[in-house]
Amino acid sequence: MTTTPRKRIGLYELTWRLPIIVWQCVFFAGPVLFMVAMSFFLVRNYRMTEAFDFANWERMLTRGFFWDSYLYTVMIAAVSTVCAMCIAFPAAYALALRASETTRRWAIFLLIIPFFTSYLVRTFSWFVILSESGVINALLANIGLGPFTMLNTSFGTLVGYMTLTLPLVVILQTVTMANIDRTLIEAARNLGCKPMATIWQVIIPLSKTGLIIAAIFCFILSFGDFVAPFYLGGSQEPTLPILILDTTKSGQQWPRAAVVAIMMMLTLFAIAFAGIALAYRKRKGAK
Amino acid sequence: MTNATHTKILSMPSRRQLLKTSGAVMLTTPFVSRAWAATTEINMLAWYGHGEPDMVADYEAANNVKFVPKYYAGGDNMLALIAQSPPGTYDLILSDGEFVQQLNLAGYIDPLEPADYPFDDMLHEDFTKFPGHWADDKLYSMILRGGHLGVSYNKNSITEEEAQSYACFWKPELEGKVGHFDWHLPTLGMMSLYNGNGAGLWDLDDGQWDTVQDTTMGLRKQVGGFFDYGGTFNSLKNGEMQAMVGIGDWITGVLEKDGAPVASTIPKEGGIQFTESYCIGKGSEKVAEVTKFIQHMLSPEGQVKSAQMAAYPGFCVTKAGRAALIEADPKEAMRSHQMEGMANDPIALINEGRIHYRDIPQQQSLEDWNDFWSEYKNA
Numbered sequence: 001m002t003t004t005p006r007k008r009i010g011l012y013e014l015t016w017r018l019p020i021i022v023w024q025c026v027f028f029a030g031p032v033l034f035m036v037a038m039s040f041f042l043v044r045n046y047r048m049t050e051a052f053d054f055a056n057w058e059r060m061l062t063r064g065f066f067w068d069s070y071l072y073t074v075m076i077a078a079v080s081t082v083c084a085m086c087i088a089f090p091a092a093y094a095l096a097l098r099a100s101e102t103t104r105r106w107a108i109f110l111l112i113i114p115f116f117t118s119y120l121v122r123t124f125s126w127f128v129i130l131s132e133s134g135v136i137n138a139l140l141a142n143i144g145l146g147p148f149t150m151l152n153t154s155f156g157t158l159v160g161y162m163t164l165t166l167p168l169v170v171i172l173q174t175v176t177m178a179n180i181d182r183t184l185i186e187a188a189r190n191l192g193c194k195p196m197a198t199i200w201q202v203i204i205p206l207s208k209t210g211l212i213i214a215a216i217f218c219f220i221l222s223f224g225d226f227v228a229p230f231y232l233g234g235s236q237e238p239t240l241p242i243l244i245l246d247t248t249k250s251g252q253q254w255p256r257a258a259v260v261a262i263m264m265m266l267t268l269f270a271i272a273f274a275g276i277a278l279a280y281r282k283r284k285g286a287k
Numbered sequence: 288m289t290n291a292t293h294t295k296i297l298s299m300p301s302r303r304q305l306l307k308t309s310g311a312v313m314l315t316t317p318f319v320s321r322a323w324a325a326t327t328e329i330n331m332l333a334w335y336g337h338g339e340p341d342m343v344a345d346y347e348a349a350n351n352v353k354f355v356p357k358y359y360a361g362g363d364n365m366l367a368l369i370a371q372s373p374p375g376t377y378d379l380i381l382s383d384g385e386f387v388q389q390l391n392l393a394g395y396i397d398p399l400e401p402a403d404y405p406f407d408d409m410l411h412e413d414f415t416k417f418p419g420h421w422a423d424d425k426l427y428s429m430i431l432r433g434g435h436l437g438v439s440y441n442k443n444s445i446t447e448e449e450a451q452s453y454a455c456f457w458k459p460e461l462e463g464k465v466g467h468f469d470w471h472l473p474t475l476g477m478m479s480l481y482n483g484n485g486a487g488l489w490d491l492d493d494g495q496w497d498t499v500q501d502t503t504m505g506l507r508k509q510v511g512g513f514f515d516y517g518g519t520f521n522s523l524k525n526g527e528m529q530a531m532v533g534i535g536d537w538i539t540g541v542l543e544k545d546g547a548p549v550a551s552t553i554p555k556e557g558g559i560q561f562t563e564s565y566c567i568g569k570g571s572e573k574v575a576e577v578t579k580f581i582q583h584m585l586s587p588e589g590q591v592k593s594a595q596m597a598a599y600p601g602f603c604v605t606k607a608g609r610a611a612l613i614e615a616d617p618k619e620a621m622r623s624h625q626m627e628g629m630a631n632d633p634i635a636l637i638n639e640g641r642i643h644y645r646d647i648p649q650q651q652s653l654e655d656w657n658d659f660w661s662e663y664k665n666a
Binding site: 045046047063064065068069072127131132133149151152230231233234235236237238243246247249251252253 | 371392463466
C-alpha cells in the first residue's frame with residue numbers, strides 16, 4: 001500500500017489562509033464557546049456571575065413551555081419549508097427549463113430586489129393586506145365572504161416566513177435546475193417518459209443537491225426568525241426566538257437564553273448535517 | 288490645470304509645509320475641544336419618549352445641555368443595562384417606582400436633596416413619601432408622573448358599563464379579540480385584582496397564586512395576541528384587538544387623541560398605577576445639571592410637557608402642574624380627567640382606594656411569574 005505524503009503548508013500559504021481562520025475564530029467559534037460557557041453562569045441581582053452550574057439547563061429543559069415552544073418552532077419551520085419548496089418549484093422549473101436566458105436573468109434580478117428593502121418593513125406591509133379591514137378581506141367581502149382572521153395566527157407567521165425565504169428558495173432552485181444537462185431530459189422524453197415522470201425521475205434526482213440545500217436554507221431562516229412570529233403571528237404560540245427574548249426580558253436571564261440558543265444550534269446542526277448527507281448520498285450502484 | 292500644477296498638488300508635502308500644518312492643528316485644537324465642551328451631555332436612561340425633542344429640546348436650547356437617551360422597556364431591562372455598564376455611565380435614570388428600591392439596594396443611585404423639590408405642592412400625600420423612594424430618611428428618587436392601568440377597550444365592542452369589570456374580557460363576542468401587552472406584571476396584577484385580592488394583589492400566598500394562574504388561563508381562549516409597545520398601538524388602532532389587558536390611558540390616550548374609538552377605565556375591582564421617578568446615577572459628575580433638569584420637570588412647565596408627552600401621556604403629580612395643564616391645555620386636562628370633581632380623576636381614584644401602586648411579587652420571584660407567563664403564552 002502506498003501512502004501519499006502529506007503536503008506541508010508553508011508560511012506563505014498559511015498567510016493567505018489566516019484571515020478566514022481568524023474571522024471564524026473571532027466571529028463564530030469564540031462567541032459560540034462564550035455562549036456555551038455562559039449557559040453555566042448564574043444571574044444574581046440582575047448581574048451575571050461566572051459559575052459552572054447546571055441549574056439553567058435543568059430549569060429550561062424540565063419546563064413544559066420550553067418543549068412546547070421547541071416542537072412548535074420545529075413544526076412551523078418544517079411547514080414553512082414544505083410550502084416554500086412547493087410554491088417555488090413550478091416557478092423555478094419554468095424559469096430554468098422553459099424561459100429564455102434573458103427572461104431568467106431578469107427574473108433572478110427581480111427576485112433579488114426584495115432583499116434591497118428591510119425585512120421588517122416588508123413584514124409590516126402585510127398588516128395592510130392581512131388585517132380584518134385589509135385588502136384580502138375587502139376583496140372577499142365583495143363575494144360575501146369573511147372577514148377572516150389572518151394576523152396573529154400561525155397563518156400570519158407562515159406568510160412572514162414566505163416573505164423571508166421564498167425569493168431565496170426560487171433563486172436556488174432555478175440555478176440548480178438551469179444547470180441540469182438538457183440532453184438527459186430530452187433523452188427521457190425520446191424514450192417515452194411522460195412530463196410528470198420526467199420531473200420525478202430525471203429533473204428532481206438530478207437537482208437533488210440544490211433542492212435539499214434550498215430546503216435547508218429555508219428551514220434555518222424560518223427556525224431562527226423572530227420578526228414573523230412576533231409581528232404577524234402575535235407571539236402565539238411563541239417560537240424559540242421569542243422565548244429567548246422573554247427569558248432575557250424578565251430577570252435578565254441571559255444564561256437561560258443561552259441554553260435555548262444552544263438547543264436551537266444543535267437542532268440546526270443536526271438538520272443541516274442530515275440534509276447534506278442526504279444531498280450527497282450516492283445512489284446504489286452509482287460510482 | 289497644467290501638468291506642473293497637478294504634479295505639485297499630488298506631490299509629498301515639504302517639511303516646512305508639514306510643520307506649518309501641524310502647528311496650526313495644535314494651536315486650534317484647544318478651541319475645538321472648548322467648543323465641544325461648551326455643551327454638557329447628560330446620559331439619560333429612560334422609557335421611550337422621555338429624551339425626545341417634545342420633552343427636552345426647549346430645555347436643551349435654554350440650558351446648553353444635550354441629552355443622550357438610552358431607552359429600555361421594563362424595569363428588569365433597566366436594571367440589567369445599569370448592571371452591565373461602568374459606574375457613572377448614566378447621569379439621569381427614569382425608573383418605574385417599584386424598581387427604585389432595587390436600584391438603591393444595588394447601589395446604582397445617589398441620594399437626592401429633598402429641599403430641592405416641591406414636596407409641599409404634591410397632589411397626594413402618598414407622593415411625598417412614595418414607597419421605596421426613601422430609605423433611612425434619605426430621598427433616592429423624585430416622583431415625576433403616573434398613569435393608571437385598567438380596562439382598555441374599543442367602544443364599539445364594549446360598553447362603558449361592561450368596562451366597569453375585568454369580566455368584560457371574557458365576553459364571548461371577544462374571542463380572539465383580546466390582546467395582551469407582553470409583560471406579565473400588569474396582566475397578572477389585574478387578574479389578582481379580579482380575584483378580589485385588592486390591596487394585597489402582589490402579596491399572594493400559594494393558594495391565591497394558584498387561583499390567579501387559573502383565572503389567567505381561563506382567559507387564554509379569548510386572547511388574539513401578545514404585543515410590544517408598537518404592536519399594542521397598531522392592533523387597537525386597526526381593530527384587530529377590541530380589548531387589551533395590561534395597559535391604560537398611556538396607550539389609549541394617544542389613540543383617543545387621534546380619534547380612535549378607544550378608552551380606558553378603572554373597573555370596580557380596582558386599577559394599577561405605574562409611577563415614573565427620576566434618580567441620579569451613582570458616580571455622575573453632572574449632579575448640578577441633572578438636579579436642575581429634575582426641578583424643571585417638577586415645575587408647572589415641565590409637568591405640562593410630561594402630561595402632553597407625545598410617546599405616552601402621564602398625569603401631573605404637583606398642584607401647580609395640574610393648574611398649569613388646565614390653563615395651557617384644557618382639552619387634554621379634560622380628556623385625562625385631571626380636573627377637580629371629574630369622575631375618574633386620578634387623585635380621587637387613589638383617595639377612594641381603587642388604585643394600587645404597581646409592585647413586584649412579594650411571595651414569589653419575578654422568575655416564577657415569568658415562567659407562568661411563558662406557559663400561558665404557549666397554552
